[in-house]
Amino acid sequence: MSSEELAIVFVAISLRSIISMSSYSGLNKPPMFGDYEAQRHWQEITFNLEVKLWYTNSTLNDLQYWGLDYPPLTAYHSYLLGHVAERLNHSYVELHKSRGIESKEHKSYMRFTVLAADALIFIPAILALSNCMDRTFKKNLRQKMQLLFAIYPGQMLIDNGHFQYNNMSLGLASVAVAALLCDRNYVAAFTFTLALNYKQMELYHSLPFFAYLLSTSLFKKRYIF
Numbered sequence: 045m046s047s048e049e050l051a052i053v054f055v056a057i058s059l060r061s062i063i064s065m066s067s068y069s070g071l072n073k074p075p076m077f078g079d080y081e082a083q084r085h086w087q088e089i090t091f092n093l094e095v096k097l098w099y100t101n102s103t104l105n106d107l108q109y110w111g112l113d114y115p116p117l118t119a120y121h122s123y124l125l126g127h128v129a130e131r132l133n134h135s136y137v138e139l140h141k142s143r144g145i146e147s148k149e150h151k152s153y154m155r156f157t158v159l160a161a162d163a164l165i166f167i168p169a170i171l172a173l174s175n176c177m178d179r180t181f182k183k184n185l186r187q188k189m190q191l192l193f194a195i196y197p198g199q200m201l202i203d204n205g206h207f208q209y210n211n212m213s214l215g216l217a218s219v220a221v222a223a224l225l226c227d228r229n230y231v232a233a234f235t236f237t238l239a240l241n242y243k244q245m246e247l248y249h250s251l252p253f254f255a256y257l258l259s260t261s262l263f264k265k266r267y268i269f
Contacts, residue, residue: 052194053194056194079206083122084142085109086122086126087136091137099112115241115243117241118212158204165211166214166218169216173225193218213243233253
């Protein structure tokens with residue numbers, strides 16, 4: 045990684061950390077407490093209930109209270125985070141009793157999980173994408189694209205401010221686009237499938253992926269893995 049890329053990563057993480065220190069929608073607003081509580085509640089549900097009950101309405105899982113309505117990869121991500129939360133403090137995911145928890149320590153944990161997704165998935169993905177674009181299109185495009193992707197306000201404000209994990213699905217989709225640009229079509233199909241199984245908003249991007257991959261299967265003699 046070049047010094048320029050390290051600087052871009054530092055700026056990206058710094059800006060996200062600053063935004064994470066602010067308030068968020070739903071704070072101190074019962075009974076639903078906003079998307080922050082939705083993400084926490086999914087950790088509570090997936091940690092405490094069997095897999096077959098995650099999407100089923102019951103006395104243990106009231107779907108009217110932030111019912112899990114994202115695809116399975118989101119559920120398993122919540123399951124993993126729920127286990128980490130339980131090790132830190134059982135009250136974070138205690139079934140029913142944890143609803144509406146807004147302690148400073150829990151907020152720090154939840155904000156850190158978003159930053160971790162940025163650092164482990166989204167930022168490496170946009171670095172890979174910009175590198176592939178630099179090889180495929182104009183030279184010297186890499187740093188400009190990296191900076192543009194890294195400090196895009198919409199993604200930071202929604203994920204690190206409002207509180208979401210769009211960085212997971214967008215990161216996986218970015219890897220898929222990078223794979224297409226580098227003629228790694230199997231990798232692109234796999235990573236885009238992961239993105240779609242994380243968040244259904246990737247359906248917006250599914251038609252271009254389908255059309256491109258179909259055209260390569262019809263007009264190319266072989267795939268490059």
